[in-house]
Amino acid sequence: MKNPQSPKSSLSKLFSTKSFKSKALTGLSTGLACMAAVTLATPIQAAVDFSGKRVEWIIPFKEGGGSDTWARFYAPMISKNLPGQPTVVVKNIPGGGSTKGANQFQRRAKKNGLNILGTSGSTQFPYLLGDKRVKYEYKDWNVVMATPTGGVFYVSPSLGINSAEDLVKLRGKELKYGSQGATSLDLVPLLALDLLDIDVQAIFGMKGRGAGRLAFERGEVNIDYQTSSAFLKKVTPLVTEGKAIPIMTWGVMDQNGQLQRDPTFPELPHFAEVYQMIHGKQPEGTAFNVWKSFFVAGFAAQKGIFLPKGTDQDVIETWRKAAAETVASDEFGARSEKVLGKYPQAVMGDAVKAFEVALNISDADRQWVRDWLTKKYNVRF
Amino acid sequence: MIDAFLTALQTILSGTHLIYLAGGVFLGLAIGIFPGLGGIAGLSLLLPFLYGMDPVSALAMLIGLVAVIPTSDTFTSVLMGIPGSSGSQATVLDGFPMAKKGQAARALSAAFSASLFGGLFGAIVLTAFVLIARPVILAFGSAELFMLTLLGLSMVGVLAGSSLVKGLSACGLGLLLGSIGGAPATGEYRMSFDNDYMMDGIPLVVVGLGIFALPEIIDLLRQNRPIAEASKLGSGWLDGVRDLIRNKWLALRCAVIGCIVGALPGLGGSVVDWIAYGHAVQTTKDKSGFGKGDVRGVLAPESSNNAKEGGGLIPTLLFGIPGSGSMAVFLGGMVLIGLEPGPAMVSTDLDITYTIVWSLALANVIGAGACLFMSKWVARLTTIPYALMAPFMIMVICFAAFQATRDLGDLVALMAIGVLGVLMKRFGWPRPAFLIGFVLAGGMETYLYQALQFDGIGFLTKPGVLIIGAMTVASIYFAARHASKNAKAAKQDDQDGNDDSAPTPRKARDLRPQTLFAGGVFVAFGYGLYDSLQQSMLGGVFTGGLCALMLLMSGYVLFKLATNRVDDPVNFDNEVEAGYVGDQSITGLLHYIYWLVGLIVSCYLVGYLISIALFFVIFLLLKARASMVRTAMLTGCAVLFLTTLSHVMVLDLPQGLLQDSVELPWPLGLS
16 A cells, blocks of 8 residues: 655654744645655555654544543644654544544544544443444454543532432432433433432533533532533632532542542542442442443543554554553643543553443443433433 | 733733734634634644743734634625625625625725724723623523524514515524524434434534525626726725724624623624624614625624624633634633633633733734735735636635535535525525524524523513513514614605606516425425424424424415515515526526536535536636636646645545545545
8 A cells, every 4th residue: 555645744744843834835845746756655664653654633523622622632742652753633523423533534544553533432422322323333443542531420509418428318309400412421420310319300402511510500500510620620619619519429440340439539429339328239230330331431431542443563552652651751740630630541451441341331231221311311213 | 900900911012922922813814814714723733833832922822813713704705705704794794795896995994993993892891891700691591591592583673674574584494494403402303314414403604605605606607797896996995994983883882792792601602793783784774785885784793703702702711611613722722721711710810811801902903903904905806807716716615614514515505505595695585684593593492492491481580581682672673663664765765766767676577486486485394394293392392383483474475476466575586676687698597506516516426626626627718718828727726725725734625436435646535
């Protein structure tokens, strides 16, 4: 296979720090150079070396959103740790609740390590639910790394409860929750409350978790959850003012696949603890298994970097090593907490394991959750 | 507050800050002038630079970039009738007719000085408003936002043109089109025909381009003339500035509207310009010039849309909720720089907020000032023979539409809506009313549903709801009075006309084409009703109710046309009234539609790049009768420009079956 990418990218790499104008000119001249050079390009790749190449990182979400920011945060640092230091550019392909970009990656991605995909819980959920728009297969892909996050559930003081022990008191109360949709990440809190036998009225059509939080601040809804970083920045001030009361976290997954307290919020019980508090027994059964699958896919392994099917093992290892080195670097240490929160990034084997758990759902469990969604929220598959 | 303000001032006026700000501004202008790009592509370009910069300079560049996006897209809106973003759609309405009258320079300078004014005034308002913004934003819940959408809809009254039923039907059609895709309450897919593209809904930019830009291009091509006659062009640059001074109170009011409505998360953005435009029409005594090149129709939306960007900062900074696409980009950039939006932005970090607000204002001054300065020369573009210009414009429109979701479906939607736009223009169905409906559809349904869920029907008694409700009623009252005045004036004109034996306006005698179109609209509502009945109650009630009402409205129009009421205001056929019928120099209506369909089918087969190159060659040779050399040169320029742009900005171009089946060398297989 000839590789038409190399000549133009090598030049643009050279100029990558120069101004827009010179970049444009480079594109111009290299466009021409490229047409001429197609026949000369050689496919030899003994040791993996990306010098002068351009890596396209597909993000199936809009510019400016969480996944986009995550990728743009990582891109320059990963570039430094890849052999040959290729330019890493982010390419946004939003649509179809992130299925479009993932489908395109499945169909068209080059296997030479120059095309990678960044997915999020919103890409994992339709896959787990068997959404008909999904034409990608996670199990074909090769995991490079996984980025976890956590979630905190909080309530309004008007409900009169102060901690998870009191949650039973919420039964029979009018609880409202602003949601983006039953098949979004909100599946996790909705199913969690259902498991605790607490009835919630979900109000859909929110344009994101931020909108849900705003509705909470307005008093339109009285329960809400936020991912950890959003909670720290935007809900903590409310807690200090006495306008919000944190109740529980979803927890984090340990090496054995058990739930543990979230290190960012060690004083809050995690969901399995709360389940035991309420029901007096360890959580088990289909419903809890389903919850756990979606929790992992939505939080414990929320974002991931993937290489397409059929990528050389050398290339995969190179990428995994680069990710591990990135995460271990000083620059990452200095900047990551503000952007990603305090969670350890999963690299090498841990990343593979995280997604093995995240994407493993039995057919019976899948059917159960589909039925649950249809019965409870009128979702049609 | 004073302390924070002074600290901010010091930062802003420091040399490095200014340089980075100006850098961002010029980058933003260079990108923003190309419709459909704007902030999104700007971010990709800018981010590599932001790394390793100190946060203050990085922030300055980011602000510079974001600030001028609603400024530079005015060029294409006014000069070519191509609305590059949702913010410039209202500007097209009077800006482009002005350009056609040879007043492009005046329109541009009016627009840019209004932008400049709006941006600056917006910043003044924001400086105070930011302190009380939190409770204000929290006071606007779903119920109030729903009422605001109603207020927006009431603008249809003044934009409806001669026939109110037709205006309402057009608005209803927009609402219906805007309801395609997932229902807000249940996520069910409505009217999507199981098509992945339709499931996401039709993007606003595509609708704007299709409904405004394509019909104008086709119209000009048919007449085969330049946008403006060169002899008339020239002066006017200073007039635009004078226009602003003469209408300073209008601009002031619109800037305030922009600032406040823009600050409301979840609605702001795309509605502001229409509210401002409607406000200008309502408060003007002589409304006859609107839509035909009244400078107030340019001043109003332009002074509001830069103020709106400032307003949009508020929810972004205070709540981390971006009100628009460019604000989302700004928010992403802030996080990367290491700045956290949140309540601290009005307490401990107030100086940062003021730095941002005033940098934005300063960026507006630099950006709008530069555009103002250039507009005199750029206005000459309008004298280029249209056949030479058209392929470039079609290339630009297709490219811009494709940037909406980067799907071939964008081009098909563009075409379909373009045809709808051509027909609406021909039969006098008001396109602004249609667009307002489209813009408001999503918000209206979502907020109504949420308000009902939150407060039940009791939401109607909330004080905010009552206040906005009163404003809506007032707006409708003015519209009704305007309509009755218009009718009287029309009668008067008729009588005068008889006295002075002036040429009576030609009225269409053959109403069959109009009847057919009205029938099509009627059937569309019928289908909408059928579709709503297939959904669950919550998923279908909005479209169902809408369609039931609209079946009556459009049915009434249809009835009048079918019964041949020639003198009724519903009768309008531009082909007759503009005298196209029987004029041999005017090409047939369908002719250029075939050209465009050909282009899009070809995109499906061999991809955009090859198709547009072929289109250039054939069009220039056959239509512009350009020489071989010239054709080759122009085509080469276009292709080179496209490939460079897509490479540098990491953009896709539409791929066809050819690219899907065979791997082609760059750039033919561009992806």
